[in-house]
Amino acid sequence: MPTGYQIKEQDKLHFVTLQVVEWVDIFSRQKYRDIIIDNLSYCQKNKGLEIYAWVIMSNHIHLLVKSEKEELSNIMRDFKSYTSKKIIDEIDSCNESRKEWMLKLFKDSAFKHKRNSEYQFWTHENHAEHVFSNSFIEQKLDYIHNNPVRAGIVEKPEEYKYSSAKDYAGENGLLQIETIMRQWKTYK
Secondary structure (H helix, E strand, C coil), X not given: CCCCCCCCCCCCCEEEEEEEHHHCCHHXXXXXHHHHHHHHHHXXXXXXXXXXXXXXXXXXXXXXXXXXXXXXXXXHHHHHHHHXXXXXXXXXXXXXXXXHHHXXXXXXXXXXXXXXXXXXXXXXXXXXXXXXXXXXXXXXXHHHHHHHHHXXXXXXXXXXXXXXXXXXCCCCCCCCCCCCCCCCCCCC
């Protein structure tokens, strides 16, 4: 069932949350985070995805993104499709201690929805919110970058490797981003 969180204005800035089904903590392993990083980079280079902020948490991703080249909803659909297949293949082919449990869970999730074939990795929603004001942008930047702080992973946002907080703190992060002019704040 669709929610009110859909990408309607395709060329506008959106705050997007992608969630793994059943909140599986898959991104606690680097190899799965690397699949996400590699595909975000691919989408930037080949699909015109503009990333303004991002964070990969253990079971979800937050993005502040837009695209003037392709429809953002199509980019997100392709991103989710590719990464889900790649991650499922990685789980199936490697020495993953949670392999049987995860594949069963992803298979059971797929069984619940007609749109899926064998496995469902991501929830169907993108939870996309059109970001339309400077205060909303600031709020989402702070929310994205402070996610690892609130989770108790780091003390300062820029200490978290899988986030654009480093870029906003004047360092180089893992992805090229389009920075939004703002004064960086470190919270305690």
